[in-house]
Amino acid sequence: MPLIQPPMMVHGGHHSARAMRLMIRDLARGRQGIAEAGDLKVRPLEAPGPGVRVGDGSALIHGARPWQGAYIQSNVGDAVVDVPPTGPFAREDLIVLRVEDPEVEGDRDPRREDIGYFHLIQGIDSQDTAAVRDMTAIPLARLTIPRNTAAITEEMITDLRRLANPRTERTLRTVHPQHTEKVPAKHGHWAAWPKEAAWDVDIPAWATKATVVVTLSGLRAEAGPTYAELRTRLGERSAKPTVVDDDGTTTRRTTVVIADTFAVAPADRGTRQHLAVQVNQIDKYGDGDLSVAKGTTVTADIEFTESPA
Numbered sequence: 001m002p003l004i005q006p007p008m009m010v011h012g013g014h015h016s017a018r019a020m021r022l023m024i025r026d027l028a029r030g031r032q033g034i035a036e037a038g039d040l041k042v043r044p045l046e047a048p049g050p051g052v053r054v055g056d057g058s059a060l061i062h063g064a065r066p067w068q069g070a071y072i073q074s075n076v077g078d079a080v081v082d083v084p085p086t087g088p089f090a091r092e093d094l095i096v097l098r099v100e101d102p103e104v105e106g107d108r109d110p111r112r113e114d115i116g117y118f119h120l121i122q123g124i125d126s127q128d129t130a131a132v133r134d135m136t137a138i139p140l141a142r143l144t145i146p147r148n149t150a151a152i153t154e155e156m157i158t159d160l161r162r163l164a165n166p167r168t169e170r171t172l173r174t175v176h177p178q179h180t181e182k183v184p185a186k187h188g189h190w191a192a193w194p195k196e197a198a199w200d201v202d203i204p205a206w207a208t209k210a211t212v213v214v215t216l217s218g219l220r221a222e223a224g225p226t227y228a229e230l231r232t233r234l235g236e237r238s239a240k241p242t243v244v245d246d247d248g249t250t251t252r253r254t255t256v257v258i259a260d261t262f263a264v265a266p267a268d269r270g271t272r273q274h275l276a277v278q279v280n281q282i283d284k285y286g287d288g289d290l291s292v293a294k295g296t297t298v299t300a301d302i303e304f305t306e307s308p309a
Helices: 017-027
Strands: 043-050 049-056 058-061 071-076 079-082 091-099 115-123 135-145 158-159 168-175 196-202 209-222 226-235 244-245 252-263 273-279 289-292 299-305
Touching: 017 071, 049 091, 049 135, 058 091, 058 135, 071 091, 071 244, 079 115, 079 226, 091 168, 196 252, 209 244, 209 273, 226 252, 244 252
Parallel strands: none
Antiparallel strands: 043 049, 049 079, 058 071, 091 115, 091 135, 135 158, 168 299, 196 273, 209 252, 209 289, 209 299, 226 244, 226 273
16 A cells, blocks of 8 residues: 555645545544534434434544545534334334445445435344444434334434543642631531632533542541531532541541532533532431541542533
């Protein structure tokens, strides 16, 4: 095989289409899938019927054959894909974005026909996406259609989209309390504590999930058994609580990890939200004191990720 010359980098040269496809493949670092979280989402028709619509967006599709390279496809507006009704048996279908490049497969004429199109594969095995392995295509959705059904509804659609290059952003925040701070006296209610364990966090405009891990090292318990719940709160959403259950009697130190994943609502993307630790001490199981003090470290590990939405 000759050395493929890079496209658009010299004047007067001849640059093949494959040279461009190979450049796209390298720039994508071997990944394929949709470009952004909301791209090419499959939904029912506005009035459910024998078809679905694929929304706006772009995708990278790698060729199924060695050294074929990669393709970029973009969709503007909703594209309707017809779905034939089922008969006496249920059916599993697969909706893919497919490319048929006549240089390597098929006989489509790019001067008259689209080489990229949305394609319905009927009658696949349940949970199977192997039908696209020999195609230059990416799966978008699986349709699970009951028998004697013509209208496709939301619950029949399983999203199979994957991001080609999902974005992540991670930050660490630390706090070292210099003074003793006990849990607020009104036990049995959630309260922000410790006061220094609170941050204003900028949520990226592309984020769909936020994973928050807060570690309190050197948390102090004394004066009897202690039982408390701890959780994080990001904006208006609270995490599931972690329990501190200590039945000691002397002064002791412990480490607590609070962790959860929040779905980022579209309205919160690109905004600043408040992150804080909250406590709910329950005296029914112990009347000791829980506090942070000199020697306590609070670490917040915050990671935003992008996934199909």
